[in-house]
Amino acid sequence: MKNTATKKSFFDKLPPSMIKKSEVTIFPEGALGYLVGPTLALLANSILSNYFNAYMSNVLNINAWASAFFTSLPVISVIFVVLGNIIVGRLMDNNTSRAGKARPLLLISVPISLLALVILFIISPFVTDTVNTNHQIMALVCIAIGYNLWFAIAYPMYYTPHASLVNLSTRNSKDRSLLATISNATALAAMGLTSMILPFFLRLLFVYDMSGKGTPVTNDAGVVEYYTDETGAVLYDAQASYEHWKIFVIALVIITVIGALIEYFFTRERVTEESQGEGAAPKKALPIGEQVKICFSDKFWIIMMIFFFLYQLGGMMKNVSQLYFCQAMFPDSFGNYTTANGGTLQGMLSIIGAVPTAIGMVVAWPLSNKIGKGKAILTGAVLAVAGGVLGMLFPTNFPIVVASFVIKALGSTPAMYLSLALLADILDHQEALHGARTDGFTMTIYGAIMAGMTGIATGIMNTVLSGLEYSTSNISSEAIRSAMPWIFIGAETVFYAIIFATFIFMKVEKFGELDHRAIVKDQKAAAEKEGRTYVMPEGMKLNEDEVIDEKTVKEFNELRKANGKSPL
Numbered sequence: 001m002k003n004t005a006t007k008k009s010f011f012d013k014l015p016p017s018m019i020k021k022s023e024v025t026i027f028p029e030g031a032l033g034y035l036v037g038p039t040l041a042l043l044a045n046s047i048l049s050n051y052f053n054a055y056m057s058n059v060l061n062i063n064a065w066a067s068a069f070f071t072s073l074p075v076i077s078v079i080f081v082v083l084g085n086i087i088v089g090r091l092m093d094n095n096t097s098r099a100g101k102a103r104p105l106l107l108i109s110v111p112i113s114l115l116a117l118v119i120l121f122i123i124s125p126f127v128t129d130t131v132n133t134n135h136q137i138m139a140l141v142c143i144a145i146g147y148n149l150w151f152a153i154a155y156p157m158y159y160t161p162h163a164s165l166v167n168l169s170t171r172n173s174k175d176r177s178l179l180a181t182i183s184n185a186t187a188l189a190a191m192g193l194t195s196m197i198l199p200f201f202l203r204l205l206f207v208y209d210m211s212g213k214g215t216p217v218t219n220d221a222g223v224v225e226y227y228t229d230e231t232g233a234v235l236y237d238a239q240a241s242y243e244h245w246k247i248f249v250i251a252l253v254i255i256t257v258i259g260a261l262i263e264y265f266f267t268r269e270r271v272t273e274e275s276q277g278e279g280a281a282p283k284k285a286l287p288i289g290e291q292v293k294i295c296f297s298d299k300f301w302i303i304m305m306i307f308f309f310l311y312q313l314g315g316m317m318k319n320v321s322q323l324y325f326c327q328a329m330f331p332d333s334f335g336n337y338t339t340a341n342g343g344t345l346q347g348m349l350s351i352i353g354a355v356p357t358a359i360g361m362v363v364a365w366p367l368s369n370k371i372g373k374g375k376a377i378l379t380g381a382v383l384a385v386a387g388g389v390l391g392m393l394f395p396t397n398f399p400i401v402v403a404s405f406v407i408k409a410l411g412s413t414p415a416m417y418l419s420l421a422l423l424a425d426i427l428d429h430q431e432a433l434h435g436a437r438t439d440g441f442t443m444t445i446y447g448a449i450m451a452g453m454t455g456i457a458t459g460i461m462n463t464v465l466s467g468l469e470y471s472t473s474n475i476s477s478e479a480i481r482s483a484m485p486w487i488f489i490g491a492e493t494v495f496y497a498i499i500f501a502t503f504i505f506m507k508v509e510k511f512g513e514l515d516h517r518a519i520v521k522d523q524k525a526a527a528e529k530e531g532r533t534y535v536m537p538e539g540m541k542l543n544e545d546e547v548i549d550e551k552t553v554k555e556f557n558e559l560r561k562a563n564g565k566s567p568l
Contacts, residue, residue, distance in 0.1 A: 017267060160443050318489075378506070
């Protein structure tokens with residue numbers, strides 16, 4: 001008798017998920033697997049996205065002695081980010097282990113992440129424009145390697161599988177919306193820790209030079225707060241800042257490891273498990289060319305990718321410019337423009353702006369159940385544009401900027417919390433029409449956008465800074481004060497206007513029940529062909545009593561027939 005047993009892969013030997021229930025639960029799956037674990041794991045990338053640029057410009061002063069490198073690094077690295085996401089997508093497609101197609105990659109990302117952080121902040125030597133050329137070259141090489149190791153390999157290896165888990169968690173649309181809301185809240189939580197708490201401790205990472213050089217600036221009690229040079233610019237101790245960043249990154253490494261492990265153990269891929277049932281024939285990944293063809297023939301998929309591109313680019317331009325905006329637009333109580341004061345205002349802005357975003361987390365899920373995910377995002381886009389216009393009219397008035405930030409944050413909450421669940425609906429729709437899923441290619445593009453926009457936004461930011469000859473002694477010139485509102489407020493506002501225009505045509509949710517009925521029909525046919533008993537996928541609940549208008553049913557069946565599938 002022929003031995004048909006397949007050899008177990010390394011991933012098959014990994015410890016199993018601790019989630020055993022067939023239904024999604026808020027605890028421990030939602031709370032630990034989709035909130036606590038990802039928040040800790042995403043913290044490092046949030047910090048790098050927000051502060052690594054300031055680390056290069058304010059600590060290493062790279063924009064002064066290697067301006068071409070400073071400007072081109074994040075942009076050129078986008079090429080490697082895209083390639084890294086393609087590799088991750090194919091790894092997911094070809095992974096058929098019992099641990100899932102996405103979860104094992106979370107563990108692989110851990111050692112790569114650690115190596116990248118060590119190279120960037122510990123191995124990379126401290127340099128200034130006064131040291132020898134060899135040290136400068138060594139620093140640039142380390143930064144280039146570490147930067148690409150992080151953004152092109154480590155982060156895609158973590159983030160793409162992490163984002164895929166919502167799509168693969170369950171077939172139940174409401175449960176997916178719940179997990180998507182929780183999962184996207186991790187970005188808020190990580191960003192909140194980065195932009196609301198860390199700014200108040202920036203004096204520990206961007207250390208003032210208290211050696212007595214320059215002119216002292218004292219508070220009302222006569223205590224020296226910092227020193228300024230002859231131009232009035234605050235003096236920083238770059239060497240001390242560099243050493244403090246080393247200690248900070250060691251703590252960040254530990255947090256990253258803990259977060260990835262929690263997420264691995266407290267998540268489960270119920271959709272992946274459908275193809276691993278008793279007697280089921282092993283399924284090969286759909287060739288990438290076929291996935292591309294399916295995706296680019298799907299108007300809903302195209303609209304969704306345009307959305308992710310604009311949403312992420314606008315958000316990252318806001319994030320990478322927030323510190324620069326605050327330090328350039330608002331002076332401290334002594335009338336000076338400093339990184340520390342900018343950080344304090346950044347923290348205040350983020351804390352106040354986080355309130356409507358936190359409220360949105362509670363509102364988004366029930367709102368999507370009432371009016372639909374697409375309509376919720378569409379409505380939110382209108383509010384985001386209104387808030388952005390307000391901020392652009394009064395960019396030097398901090399209370400009005402706060403109000404603008406709050407309105408924009410409230411408008412962005414449906415997009416933040418519901419977009420992944422809407423993407424999952426689109427993938428189900430593709431499966432219903434074509435009999436195959438495009439998770440690999442879709443999450444490759446999604447991951448490339450979410451990781452790559454950091455580089456694009458930083459590149460735009462650095463081009464502006466270099467063009468305006470930014471330095472710590474020139475953080476509030478008229479040119480910089482004119483440019484910062486457009487980067488911090490204007491870009492995201494314009495992008496939300498475009499999102500509104502495209503989401504008018506987002507109608508995929510009307511096919512939701514029909515999609516699930518078609519998937520079940522096709523799975524039953526496959527089980528019958530393989531001679532096994534069909535078992536309804538966990539989380540799949542059909543509502544045969546739901547009344548669907550004849551026009552929608554007709555449109556759906558025509559789409560099925562056009563792709564060689566029998567109508568319902």
